Amino acid sequence: MASQPVRSSKKGPKPQHQNARSLKRKRQEEDHADLETKVQAIDLAAPITNFVDLPLSKATAAGLADSHFKTLTAIQQKGIPIALKGSDILGAAKTGSGKTLAFLVPVLEKLVLKKWTEFDGLGALIMSPTRELAIQIFEVLRKIGRYHSFSAGLVIGGKSLQEERERLGRMNILVCTPGRMLQHLDQTAAFEVDDLQILVLDEADRILDMGFQSTVDALLDHLPKTRQTLLFSATQTKRVSDLARLNLKDPVYVSVHEDAIMATPDKLKQNFVVTSLPDKLDTLWSFLRANTKSKIIVFLSSGKQVRFVYESFRHLQPGIPLMHLHGRQKQAQRLETMHKFTSSKNACLFSTDVAARGLDFPAVDWVLQLDCPEDAETYIHRVGRTARFEQEGRAVLFLEPNEQDAMLKRLEQKKVPIEEIKVKQNKQQSIKTQLQNMCFKDPELKFLGQRAFIAYVKSIFVQKDKEIFNLQKMPLEEYAASLGLPGAPRIKFMKGDTAKERKNASREQKFLALQDQQTQETNGKAIRTRYDRMFERQNQNVLSSRYTDLVQDGERELQDKEEDDESEEDFMKPKRRLASNSLSPEPLPDNSLPAPPDHRTVKLEGGPTLLIDSKRREKLLKSKKKLAKLMGKGHKLVFDEDGNPQEIYKLENEEDFKKRGSAAQQRQQFVEQEAAKVKTVDVGDKELAKHKKQEQKARRKAKERAAKENQDVGGGAVATLGGDEELIDPFADDYYNANDSDGSEAISSLDRADTTMPKTKRKKADTETDIGSSNRKKNHKTRVSRNSVEPETLEDLEALAASYL
Numbered sequence: 001m002a003s004q005p006v007r008s009s010k011k012g013p014k015p016q017h018q019n020a021r022s023l024k025r026k027r028q029e030e031d032h033a034d035l036e037t038k039v040q041a042i043d044l045a046a047p048i049t050n051f052v053d054l055p056l057s058k059a060t061a062a063g064l065a066d067s068h069f070k071t072l073t074a075i076q077q078k079g080i081p082i083a084l085k086g087s088d089i090l091g092a093a094k095t096g097s098g099k100t101l102a103f104l105v106p107v108l109e110k111l112v113l114k115k116w117t118e119f120d121g122l123g124a125l126i127m128s129p130t131r132e133l134a135i136q137i138f139e140v141l142r143k144i145g146r147y148h149s150f151s152a153g154l155v156i157g158g159k160s161l162q163e164e165r166e167r168l169g170r171m172n173i174l175v176c177t178p179g180r181m182l183q184h185l186d187q188t189a190a191f192e193v194d195d196l197q198i199l200v201l202d203e204a205d206r207i208l209d210m211g212f213q214s215t216v217d218a219l220l221d222h223l224p225k226t227r228q229t230l231l232f233s234a235t236q237t238k239r240v241s242d243l244a245r246l247n248l249k250d251p252v253y254v255s256v257h258e259d260a261i262m263a264t265p266d267k268l269k270q271n272f273v274v275t276s277l278p279d280k281l282d283t284l285w286s287f288l289r290a291n292t293k294s295k296i297i298v299f300l301s302s303g304k305q306v307r308f309v310y311e312s313f314r315h316l317q318p319g320i321p322l323m324h325l326h327g328r329q330k331q332a333q334r335l336e337t338m339h340k341f342t343s344s345k346n347a348c349l350f351s352t353d354v355a356a357r358g359l360d361f362p363a364v365d366w367v368l369q370l371d372c373p374e375d376a377e378t379y380i381h382r383v384g385r386t387a388r389f390e391q392e393g394r395a396v397l398f399l400e401p402n403e404q405d406a407m408l409k410r411l412e413q414k415k416v417p418i419e420e421i422k423v424k425q426n427k428q429q430s431i432k433t434q435l436q437n438m439c440f441k442d443p444e445l446k447f448l449g450q451r452a453f454i455a456y457v458k459s460i461f462v463q464k465d466k467e468i469f470n471l472q473k474m475p476l477e478e479y480a481a482s483l484g485l486p487g488a489p490r491i492k493f494m495k496g497d498t499a500k501e502r503k504n505a506s507r508e509q510k511f512l513a514l515q516d517q518q519t520q521e522t523n524g525k526a527i528r529t530r531y532d533r534m535f536e537r538q539n540q541n542v543l544s545s546r547y548t549d550l551v552q553d554g555e556r557e558l559q560d561k562e563e564d565d566e567s568e569e570d571f572m573k574p575k576r577r578l579a580s581n582s583l584s585p586e587p588l589p590d591n592s593l594p595a596p597p598d599h600r601t602v603k604l605e606g607g608p609t610l611l612i613d614s615k616r617r618e619k620l621l622k623s624k625k626k627l628a629k630l631m632g633k634g635h636k637l638v639f640d641e642d643g644n645p646q647e648i649y650k651l652e653n654e655e656d657f658k659k660r661g662s663a664a665q666q667r668q669q670f671v672e673q674e675a676a677k678v679k680t681v682d683v684g685d686k687e688l689a690k691h692k693k694q695e696q697k698a699r700r701k702a703k704e705r706a707a708k709e710n711q712d713v714g715g716g717a718v719a720t721l722g723g724d725e726e727l728i729d730p731f732a733d734d735y736y737n738a739n740d741s742d743g744s745e746a747i748s749s750l751d752r753a754d755t756t757m758p759k760t761k762r763k764k765a766d767t768e769t770d771i772g773s774s775n776r777k778k779n780h781k782t783r784v785s786r787n788s789v790e791p792e793t794l795e796d797l798e799a800l801a802a803s804y805l
């Protein structure tokens, strides 16, 4: 790019202060000219390793030094000099290798070289595919740009358009997400971008892919064609069609790891584990239980799955702090989660691909991909959240048996080294039953589970790579059961192409489509509900306010609950009615609506009045649990000997209490009195226990005598194995112990059965055991006596068997 000519002032004598000012300006201009010369003189063949050796403005150099950046990483060494010279760049380097500085330094320097001032408007635009990444880029920019006088801003949504609009005109550098930026370009009249000097696309391949296509194209239309453009990504696009869209001029392809034997960081250890869909959560659970002192990111394919796994695991408490992040959370919550996870030493973050690219969380130990990524590129970005900037890290990909072959093939093609590991079966814990119980008890969780299931099925359905993702082969019924659901929710599929288009449509498109739909509705084509028709017929003055309340309450709650819903929610959604519509927590005012003919109201004891307008609601009211929630809190009473209720605590008059002495004295007295009582009672108890013991002893002796007499009469079963005269008593405890694990299993299960039996049954079992044990003794003796007549022939054995009968 041509740089502006350096202006110099050649005028007559001036007052002193003006002299000082012009001297300063002169110095600045000299510095500037010097910088320009140095930049032009950069020898691209001689790599620069330290930032101090780069021809940079004093402000940038000071910002880098203050942020402790001293040596350049490989992509910075190659990319920054070329960018400083003004070329367009396609930058590619592995994840965590310092691409952010590779474009931020040239951005600042570009404006310096262009003598940009705070009054010159927008000079640089940096685009990121996600808000989180934009925030992170902005933070790095603030650090290294702290000595510059440029103004910089974030345009990512989450704030009111008006608020952003007011500040936009004053910004020199903007970090933005495409959708929001386009909104401003379309709607903010005073926003000028005609002088833009440099455009950066971080995660360029993502920004240029189909999801953002129309938005980015519209956005590029607003920007001037003569500008410098830098594209960076770990999985850089080289598609000519993409580059043509950007009007690049002789772009330089800067790739530092192109010849590397792998596309992922060297210190990243990568494994995959083959686990069937219904066992995934068990495996994840077992993993978390075994790694509670680690920092882990778990990637799932949709926000609904993230919510379900987060909520259900939170109930189960794996012993590691849990967090969750997905695109439909409120901005403040997303930011809070990011900061919390950044500063955590050990925590597990469940996330969608919103955290897959660019985010630089420090010291992440593990990246788990519970759901298979849509392609190898996404895999590379996800695992790149660990092993950043020469650190070590580990990644595990969970693969369904039918995803395994195709996915491994894709990874191999992209130079991703990955090895199989097996789950240790003895360490595997199952949470299926707990999930089933939880979903049974908690309809909210069940609902989340249903939506998670649907979202998962949908995510598989819309995938482009059908060799990896084959819905027909997925064990969906078992998967639904593993989430704790009583059955797989029914799903209605749309035609394939439409579904794909929907998936790839940008949010803005979806938003516009929604607006269109709403406009159509307001044009009289709205679908009328049963209630609409009913209220049209009825006395509207009376009913409408209540109806509006109900509908608004419902909508409000729906908005809160379904923050993470996508606009295509109706695509596959389980039917569910919000409780708030059926049970209003507010009591109805006295002058409220008279109920429609078949409606009743019920006044709850100590609680609100409820409108019962359908059979389903009537049924709901029969649920004690739900009613208990709505009714006023109970009051605890105790009943005296006459059966009259009394307050559980009655406070006596303080003066009367004090008359009896200090609190400490009274406590002492009370303790002594009670101790004396215990002593007296104890004597009686001991007498009683002694008496019982004597009785038991007498009974036992009588039994033993009877048993001895029986033995003399003979009888009982004896079996001899082989010639070793080994006696086996099927009742003897050591029979089980001496045998294999099945035997011990039998014992422990018997023990368990015994302890879980109701009291009466247990008593019976005890007596049975007693009988058994007396038999055992009996049999043992008999065996000894029979030993002498041990059967030697078949006839003997038959005779013996007959004697048992």
Ligand SMILES: Nc1ncnc2c1ncn2[C@@H]1O[C@H](COP(=O)(O)OP(=O)(O)OP(=O)(O)O)[C@@H](O)[C@H]1O
Pocket: 068, 069, 070, 071, 072, 073, 076, 093, 094, 095, 096, 097, 098, 099, 100, 101, 233, 234, 357, 358, 359, 360, 384, 388, 389
């Ligand atoms: N020259 C440097 N010296 C020291 N640390 C650096 C340097 N450059 C970058 N880093 C650090 O390396 C980490 C990764 O940098 P960065 O986020 O820019 O990577 P990236 O290549 O953009 O990764 P991704 O592809 O995931 O977006 C950051 O923590 C950053 O502070």
